Amino acid sequence: MKVQVDERGYYGNFGGAFIPEMLYPNVEELRENYERIVQEPDFQKQLNHLLKDFVGRPTPLYLAERLSELYGAEIYLKREDLCHTGAHKVNNTVGQILLAQRLGKKKIIAETGAGQHGVATATVCALMGVECIVYMGEVDMARQKPNVERMRILGAEVRPATSGSKTLKDATNEAMRHWINNPTDTHYIIGSVVGPHPYPEMVARFQSVISKEIKAQLLEKKGKENPDYVIACVGGGSNAAGAFYHYYNEEDVKLVAVEAAGLGNHTGESAATTVLGKPGILHGSKTLLMQTEDGQVVEPYSISAGLDYPGLGPVHAHLHETGRATFYSVTDEEAMKAGILLSRTEGIIPAIETAHAFAALNQMSFNPSDVVVVNLSGRGDKDLDTYIKWGKY
Amino acid sequence: MNRIDQLFQAKKERVLNVYFTAGYPQLHDTVTIIEALEKSGADLIEIGIPYSDPIADGPTIQESNGVALANGMSLKVLFSQLNDIRAKVKVPIVLMGYVNPIVQYGMEAFCAKCEEVGVDGVILPDLPMFEYTSYYKPMFEKHGLYNVFLITPQTSEARIREIDDNSNGFIYMVSSASTTGAKTSISIGQSDYFARIKSMNLKNPTLIGFGISNAETFDKACENANGAIIGSAFIKAISEEGDLEKNIEGFVKSVID
Numbered sequence: 001m002k003v004q005v006d007e008r009g010y011y012g013n014f015g016g017a018f019i020p021e022m023l024y025p026n027v028e029e030l031r032e033n034y035e036r037i038v039q040e041p042d043f044q045k046q047l048n049h050l051l052k053d054f055v056g057r058p059t060p061l062y063l064a065e066r067l068s069e070l071y072g073a074e075i076y077l078k079r080e081d082l083c084h085t086g087a088h089k090v091n092n093t094v095g096q097i098l099l100a101q102r103l104g105k106k107k108i109i110a111e112t113g114a115g116q117h118g119v120a121t122a123t124v125c126a127l128m129g130v131e132c133i134v135y136m137g138e139v140d141m142a143r144q145k146p147n148v149e150r151m152r153i154l155g156a157e158v159r160p161a162t163s164g165s166k167t168l169k170d171a172t173n174e175a176m177r178h179w180i181n182n183p184t185d186t187h188y189i190i191g192s193v194v195g196p197h198p199y200p201e202m203v204a205r206f207q208s209v210i211s212k213e214i215k216a217q218l219l220e221k222k223g224k225e226n227p228d229y230v231i232a233c234v235g236g237g238s239n240a241a242g243a244f245y246h247y248y249n250e251e252d253v254k255l256v257a258v259e260a261a262g263l264g265n266h267t268g269e270s271a272a273t274t275v276l277g278k279p280g281i282l283h284g285s286k287t288l289l290m291q292t293e294d295g296q297v298v299e300p301y302s303i304s305a306g307l308d309y310p311g312l313g314p315v316h317a318h319l320h321e322t323g324r325a326t327f328y329s330v331t332d333e334e335a336m337k338a339g340i341l342l343s344r345t346e347g348i349i350p351a352i353e354t355a356h357a358f359a360a361l362n363q364m365s366f367n368p369s370d371v372v373v374v375n376l377s378g379r380g381d382k383d384l385d386t387y388i389k390w391g392k393y
Numbered sequence: 394m395n396r397i398d399q400l401f402q403a404k405k406e407r408v409l410n411v412y413f414t415a416g417y418p419q420l421h422d423t424v425t426i427i428e429a430l431e432k433s434g435a436d437l438i439e440i441g442i443p444y445s446d447p448i449a450d451g452p453t454i455q456e457s458n459g460v461a462l463a464n465g466m467s468l469k470v471l472f473s474q475l476n477d478i479r480a481k482v483k484v485p486i487v488l489m490g491y492v493n494p495i496v497q498y499g500m501e502a503f504c505a506k507c508e509e510v511g512v513d514g515v516i517l518p519d520l521p522m523f524e525y526t527s528y529y530k531p532m533f534e535k536h537g538l539y540n541v542f543l544i545t546p547q548t549s550e551a552r553i554r555e556i557d558d559n560s561n562g563f564i565y566m567v568s569s570a571s572t573t574g575a576k577t578s579i580s581i582g583q584s585d586y587f588a589r590i591k592s593m594n595l596k597n598p599t600l601i602g603f604g605i606s607n608a609e610t611f612d613k614a615c616e617n618a619n620g621a622i623i624g625s626a627f628i629k630a631i632s633e634e635g636d637l638e639k640n641i642e643g644f645v646k647s648v649i650d
Binding site: 024164169173177184280281296 | 451547
């Protein structure tokens with residue numbers, strides 16, 4: 001079965017645009033224009049220029065020899081941690097700011113969990129001289145303080161989301177409310193493959209540069225475009241969507257998505273949506289959703305602010321339902337240990353989100369000839385406090 | 394005939410629709426509030442089904458949703474409270490809610506239950522027209538349940554026509570681009586929008602909501618539509634200390650007299 005989005009924004013049973021009428025014109029304007037704009041030669045030229053000289057693309061595909069020896073496979077790391085601002089998030093914000101300019105929008109809003117998307121948005125707004133407001137859960141502001149200050153240094157206003165669990169879900173609610181109240185001059189840069197159509201597909205396309213480069217780089221290194229495995233962590237799922245995108249319909253490539261299990265999937269403190277969720281509607285799309293029997297959204301938990309989300313992108317719900325991707329879940333403790341292991345074996349301290357992807361290697365078994373690509377979505381600078389508090393190194 | 398149609402046949406102006414959140418301020422206030430509203434002169438009652446993530450609502454209604462959920466309100470509890478409501482009041486009742494709790498309850502079961510207890514219509518802001526007409530419209534029609542859609546100042550004329558064709562009961566005219574309770578007035582700039590809608594001669598009656606909070610804004614809205622909807626201001630009124638029924642009566646009378 002081919003993985004692709006239909007004209008109503010559905011991937012199989014998931015997706016769509018469940019939005020109040022107040023947001024309809026904004027979303028419709030985007031839907032009607034984005035495909036045309038992103039194909040314009042001038043847009044492509046400016047995007048490619050910024051990805052190369054501002055973001056620092058292509059990012060390396062690095063053969064991690066010591067890690068390979070440890071797990072008995074040929075493991076490559078896609079070095080998104082080397083992107084400007086420290087994670088893959090900027091691939092999307094560069095694309096969306098260029099789009100916003102062509103739509104004539106004067107102001108930008110965004111939501112952020114770990115702060116990486118907020119920093120990436122504040123960065124491109126500074127670059128273009130555009131006003132920027134970032135909503136961030138009050139709890140996340142406390143656990144990701146350096147990123148809050150980075151956004152402020154870049155000239156963005158960081159507004160605390162004080163409703164609900166005061167994390168990513170609530171920051172997204174507040175950003176949507178802001179957009180309802182400011183519908184004409186403002187573009188909302190969503191940071192993951194979530195939200196109403198066309199956001200999930202649009203964000204995935206901006207992130208798809210990751211798998212496009214992996215293909216070219218593997219061809220050069222191995223003489224073939226396709227690895228045996230592509231592994232990525234999933235909160236909303238933007239880095240995974242980018243790493244999977246050009247492999248969705250390459251059946252010989254096994255797609256592996258790794259969710260955060262927090263303190264464990266049966267402790268009530270987890271964010272593993274495919275384990276604990278069932279179909280529901282959140283932030284404008286039908287997807288798998290952690291919820292009560294009455295359909296109230298459940299507050300998730302993960303040590304990693306970027307994975308602390310009760311839903312996931314509709315494309316991932318579809319990949320899960322069809323079995324196209326295999327999902328693993330990884331606890332806080334397993335992720336932290338994997339983060340230390342990567343630091344000690346390869347000299348790379350990963351973001352705690354990313355560390356989840358590496359922890360899944362322990363749950364898998366490989367043939368020595370297997371070519372494995374792990375998407376190293378972000379670096380751990382922002383997480384030093386969390387590493388220090390955890391302390392077991 | 395649906396009670397909403399009966400209402401608009403009998404009354405074409407100054408129709409007052411009052412919103413409250415089920416389970417607020419106390420879990421079992423629902424019937425008391427409905428009876429007090431009817432007695433005080435509300436023409437239509439809109440009961441909010443509380444939700445954890447009400448993205449179209451401002452702080453006042455968000456807080457009432459949070460309190461109601463903490464009090465234990467759910468769709469099941471609400472339907473049990475409404476079980477013999479038709480023995481008590483004649484006023485048309487619409488339920489307003491976000492689509493996820495209703496999808497979890499089951500859309501068909503929800504429509505059937507609405508018919509059984511005597512709910513006349515629903516407002517589901519995040520259920521898109523496309524989903525409604527593709528999947529759910531036959532269920533609504535089978536159970537005689539009306540679906541009320543919203544329009545805003547940004548809604549195109551073509552879409553307003555489409556909404557008018559697929560709506561029953563009335564059209565909910567959102568007065569300005571905002572979440573609920575964000576503005577406490579309606580301004581001169583909205584006159585063009587109001588006039589534009591009036592000149593379209595829609596088949597459905599219109600009620601203006603968002604920013605209607607007192608007699609002055611109610612009067613202004615009624616010059617431009619068949620009536621108006623008050624939500625956040627009423628939630629604030631029933632949050633006040635003192636006797637709930639007296640607060641309700643005082644508020645409604647202050648708006649319509």
